[in-house]
Amino acid sequence: xxxxxxxxxxxxxxxxxxxKKLMVTTLAEMELxxxxxxxxxxxxxxxxLLHLLSHGDADMQKVAVKALxxxxxxxxxxxxxxxxxxxxxxxxxxxFQVVSSSILCEQVAGIIMNIAVSAEAIESDESLVMxxxxxxxxxxxxxxxxxxPNVQISILRTFYFMCKLAxxxxxxxxxxxxxxxxVLIPQCEHTDLVVRANAVKLLACLMEDGDxxxxxxxxxxxxxxxxxxxxQTSEDEEEIASAMGIISDFPAGYDQFTQWxxxxxxxxxxxxxxxxxxLNGLSKNQIAENAARALCFFTVSTNHESQRRAADAGAIxxxxxxxxxxxxxxxxxxxxxxxxxxxxxxxxxxxxxKQGVFCCFSAPxxxxxxxxxxxxxxxxxxxxxxxxxxxPMVRLLGEADSKLSExxxxxxxxxxxxxxxxxxxxxxSEANGIGPIVRLLNSQDSDLLEKSMRLLEKIFRxxxxxxxxxxxAQMPLVDIAQRESGTIxxxxxxxxxxxxxxxxxxxYF
Numbered sequence: 001x002x003x004x005x006x007x008x009x010x011x012x013x014x015x016x017x018x019x020k021k022l023m024v025t026t027l028a029e030m031e032l033x034x035x036x037x038x039x040x041x042x043x044x045x046x047x048x049l050l051h052l053l054s055h056g057d058a059d060m061q062k063v064a065v066k067a068l069x070x071x072x073x074x075x076x077x078x079x080x081x082x083x084x085x086x087x088x089x090x091x092x093x094x095x096f097q098v099v100s101s102s103i104l105c106e107q108v109a110g111i112i113m114n115i116a117v118s119a120e121a122i123e124s125d126e127s128l129v130m131x132x133x134x135x136x137x138x139x140x141x142x143x144x145x146x147x148x149p150n151v152q153i154s155i156l157r158t159f160y161f162m163c164k165l166a167x168x169x170x171x172x173x174x175x176x177x178x179x180x181x182x183v184l185i186p187q188c189e190h191t192d193l194v195v196r197a198n199a200v201k202l203l204a205c206l207m208e209d210g211d212x213x214x215x216x217x218x219x220x221x222x223x224x225x226x227x228x229x230x231x232q233t234s235e236d237e238e239e240i241a242s243a244m245g246i247i248s249d250f251p252a253g254y255d256q257f258t259q260w261x262x263x264x265x266x267x268x269x270x271x272x273x274x275x276x277x278x279l280n281g282l283s284k285n286q287i288a289e290n291a292a293r294a295l296c297f298f299t300v301s302t303n304h305e306s307q308r309r310a311a312d313a314g315a316i317x318x319x320x321x322x323x324x325x326x327x328x329x330x331x332x333x334x335x336x337x338x339x340x341x342x343x344x345x346x347x348x349x350x351x352x353x354k355q356g357v358f359c360c361f362s363a364p365x366x367x368x369x370x371x372x373x374x375x376x377x378x379x380x381x382x383x384x385x386x387x388x389x390x391x392p393m394v395r396l397l398g399e400a401d402s403k404l405s406e407x408x409x410x411x412x413x414x415x416x417x418x419x420x421x422x423x424x425x426x427x428x429s430e431a432n433g434i435g436p437i438v439r440l441l442n443s444q445d446s447d448l449l450e451k452s453m454r455l456l457e458k459i460f461r462x463x464x465x466x467x468x469x470x471x472x473a474q475m476p477l478v479d480i481a482q483r484e485s486g487t488i489x490x491x492x493x494x495x496x497x498x499x500x501x502x503x504x505x506x507x508y509f
Contacts, residue, residue: 001036025063037074045071046081050089053108065107072111078118082130087115091136094143109143109154116158119165130162137171138178144199145183149192156187156198163205172206180206182218189226197239200230204242207249221260228266231273237283244273244290250297258297262306267313270294274318274334285327292322292333299336301343307382316341316378316387323392328401335396335407338389341382342414348381349374371415371423384411385427394433402445409437409451416458425459434459434469441476446488449480453491460498470499477501 032040049071052064068090072078081087090112097105115130122128131137143155159180163172184206187199230243247270250257261267273291295315298306310316315337322334349372369376369383376383384390389411396408412433415424428434437459440452456473459465478501481492496502 003035003039032070034074037071037077041071041074041077041080046084046086050086053089053093061104065104065111068111069107069114072114072118075118075121078115079121081115082119082122082128085132087112087130088132091140095139105147106150106154109147109151109158112140113154113158113161116161119161122165122167131171134174137174141175141178141180141183144187149195152187152192152195153198156195156202160198160202160205163202169209172209175206185218185223188223188230193234196230197234197236200227200239200246201242204245204249207246224257224260224266225264228261228264228269231266231269237287240273241283241286241290244270244287244294248290248293248296255303258303258306262298262309267298267306267309267315270298271310271313271315271318274315274322285330288322288326289329289333292319292326292330292337295319295337296333296340299338299340301340304344304348307341307344310337311341311379311382316382316389320387320389320392323389323396328399328404331396331399332401332404332407335393335404335411338384338387338393339407339411339414342384342411345376345381345383345414346372346417346420349376349383350381351375371420371427373419373423384415390415390427390431390433394428394431394436397433397436397440402443402448405440405443406448406451409440409448409455412437413451413455416455421458422462425462425465428459429465429468434465435472438469438473438476441473441480450488450491453480453488453495457491457495457498460495466499474499474501 030036045067049064049068052060053068055061055064072081090108093108094105094112097108119128119130131140140155141159144152147155159171159175162168163175165171181203184199184203188196188203190196190199224247227243227247231240234240234243247261247266270291273287274295295310298310299315301307319334319338322330323338326334349369350366351374352366352368366375368374369381369385371385372381372383374381376386378387384393393408393411397405399405399408412428415427417424425434428437437452437455440448441456443449443452460470460473473495477492477496477499481489481496484492493502
């Protein structure tokens with residue numbers, strides 16, 4: 001019918017309400033193809049439908065809503081409604097009818113959701129606003145607590161899709177200002193699993209670039225137990241990823257939060273999602289990333305108890321595996337956790353007692369770790385050498401992501417602290433790691449440059465490595481000393497002094 005140009009002359013002849021109703025009823029009852037939806041939209045059917053939405057006749061409203069729902073399901077139609085600013089009649093309808101909790105309100109909320117979904121097709125250089133005022137945003141979001149489950153679901157999904165847009169930073173900021181986080185926290189414990197899942201996804205989206213303190217102000221132990229329950233029982237991998245994301249976005253240093261999760265036996269559940277082999281859904285990478293990031297809370301070197309429990313849960317071998325198989329973010333978080341583990345290794349390495357005169361009658365000597373010079377294991381001292389993590393960590397130094405290289409440098413730097421300088425440098429050298437560190441002197445990232453120089457300043461205290469790698473480091477260091485200032489310039493001068501290129505009383509210091 002669309003191809004035969006059936007609709008256009010018919011639309012032009014619609015004057016009486018009866019004819020409009022007949023036409024709209026026809027549209028509502030037909031199974032329209034995408035081509036038909038696009039054609040009808042181009043013929044200007046939207047205006048009559050929106051007019052009928054405000055009509056006093058309930059039957060006419062019903063068929064108009066049904067037709068609008070069908071037409072808005074086509075992405076290009078929804079996008080055009082945003083461009084033409086045709087959302088207002090839909091919001092106005094909800095404002096006056098939502099208290100009745102009618103099926104029509106649920107369908108209108110679904111139309112708004114369809115339009116929000118279509119916004120994903122907005123070009124990156126196109127500036128479009130779906131909700132035109134702060135009042136619209138605030139009022140529409142209030143339906144999350146004022147309306148029934150079906151409307152709640154559509155409104156939550158509407159804001160979720162709007163908040164995921166590249167240009168949605170202002171929307172996320174406004175929602176946080178309108179107390180959205182406080183509203184969403186109880187919804188994450190909703191008995192309706194679909195409402196709960198959409199609330200969790202939206203909350204995770206708002207936490208990505210928000211003020212972490214907002215969550216800590218309103219979230220208690222019960223909330224985190226609810227998130228853990230989701231991680232354990234949900235069949236929705238996107239909901240699991242979002243719940244894990246909320247945990248990983250919680251502010252660092254909040255000891256009560258860490259203890260709550262430990263008491264709730266959260267660690268084994270987080271660790272099991274590090275095993276990316278068990279994940280196969282579309283959210284596989286996001287779950288692994290968020291699990292690796294969440295684990296960083298439990299591996300800080302100031303909390304040996306949580307480190308031990310993470311190691312007992314089998315975290316370290318999985319983290320080493322992720323160094324070579326995860327996304328860039330997953331690798332970075334895995335390297336960070338392994339670095340934090342390694343910061344504790346020297347103190348946890350078991351130092352051997354000196355043998356007495358009757359040593360021939362004593363038990364056989366235990367194998368000494370060549371780095372920590374004591375007895376090490378993955379489970380007891382979190383040793384990177386025992387975990388076979390040094391070579392994978394070295395390989396990360398060649399990654400394009402500077403933050404990932406920084407995390408790897410942090411881990412390698414833990415091997416050259418204090419009395420481990422000689423043994424740690426040897427372990428890094430045997431993993432062919434010193435050359436890649438030298439090559440980082442060409443980095444344009446100031447943080448990465450400084451971290452690589454701090455590590456080289458220690459390595460080049462040893463004559464063996466000055467001879468092997470000093471020549472390749474010399475010219476980049478001279479360039480840095482001439483180009484940079486402050487701390488980086490002083491570091492370059494100190495390394496050049498180790499390499500006997502300049503005097504240690506040089507003006508570069």
